[in-house]
Amino acid sequence: MPDPERLRALVAERYDVADPQVERLVDDHPVYLLITGEERWVIRVGAGLDRYAAVLSALDRAGFPVPPVLTDRNGRTVTEFRSDTETVQILIIGYVEGRPTPFHPEPLGRLGGALGQLHRDGSAAIQAAAGPPAGLPVVDRAGMLPAGELRFGLSRLAAAGGRGTAAERVVADRLIAACRAGLDFGHGLTSVFLHGDAHPWNSLLAADGSVIMIDWDSSGPGPAVIDLGFLAVSCATGGLTGPLAAPDPARLSAMAAGYRREFTLSDADLDALPFAVAFRVLVAAAVGFGTLLAAGRSPLNEPSIRWSLDRLSAAPRIADDLRRLLTVAKPPQLDR
Missing domain, CATH: 3.30.200.20 (Phosphorylase Kinase; domain 1)
Structure with missing residues (x-):
């Protein structure tokens, strides 16, 4: 540095x-x-x-x-x-003035609303990104979309070359199958301007109570559910690099209500939620698992891998809960 x-x-x-x-x-x-x-x-x-x-x-x-x-x-x-x-x-x-967004329902609800606003108003940003000022590149896609990220995960698992115990090879094969199944993800889904790395720690709580999104490194056009899925698993289980947070359904409920006030997903988007929620956790598990195997270490003995696998196991339930929360009666508007 x-x-x-x-x-x-x-x-x-x-x-x-x-x-x-x-x-x-x-x-x-x-x-x-x-x-x-x-x-x-x-x-x-x-x-x-x-x-x-x-x-x-x-x-x-x-x-x-x-x-x-x-x-x-x-x-x-x-x-x-x-x-x-x-x-x-x-x-x-x-x-940007503010403090880290507290990991509590009310501010997470406002974060969900901020993401929904971005997705609602993103068509203008997509058009603007296609015609940048002189000297700047065209931004035609978000930075961490499934095809590229999953291929990277597969490359790390392939580099392990079948190493590991029988139990570890079973897990590796499951991760490979899940990554391959997601390579064609995204067809027919609502495209918006994504934040690209939407989690609570990429946001700040301002003095007026609003939540401001920061760190736009991976932003660009892509399926809305990619942002929402990552935010959902983060609100439900905490940051991907740490242990699972203590359960509190109110966090996911508040985030989903805030998002739904601003943006409505299509039926196809709702059907895609199981993969969207699992996506970033799957990549983290595949990359970590393959890298450790290639280095001659046992992934199943690493806390970070166990946390990723636990989140991956929780993803279907989180996706089911999120779909239910997004399809209930429309909640009242937040005071602005």
């Missing part, structure tokens, strides 16, 4: 800002806080940030609230920075 002082010098050289101060925003990601006067910005460092800028531009032109982008003195939204080992991109966006 670039040293904050080198980034500060780059910002001072290339951007029209007064007395920039730069500090790390988080320890484990190349994301930094830029302070200039009373303004605060976020500096993202990495590859593919021109795509991120194109996503933010499309959403902004569609009227969806997203952070502003700070352009350099030449009017570019993305600039390059030479680190010790490589050339990376720099994107500076507005700092």
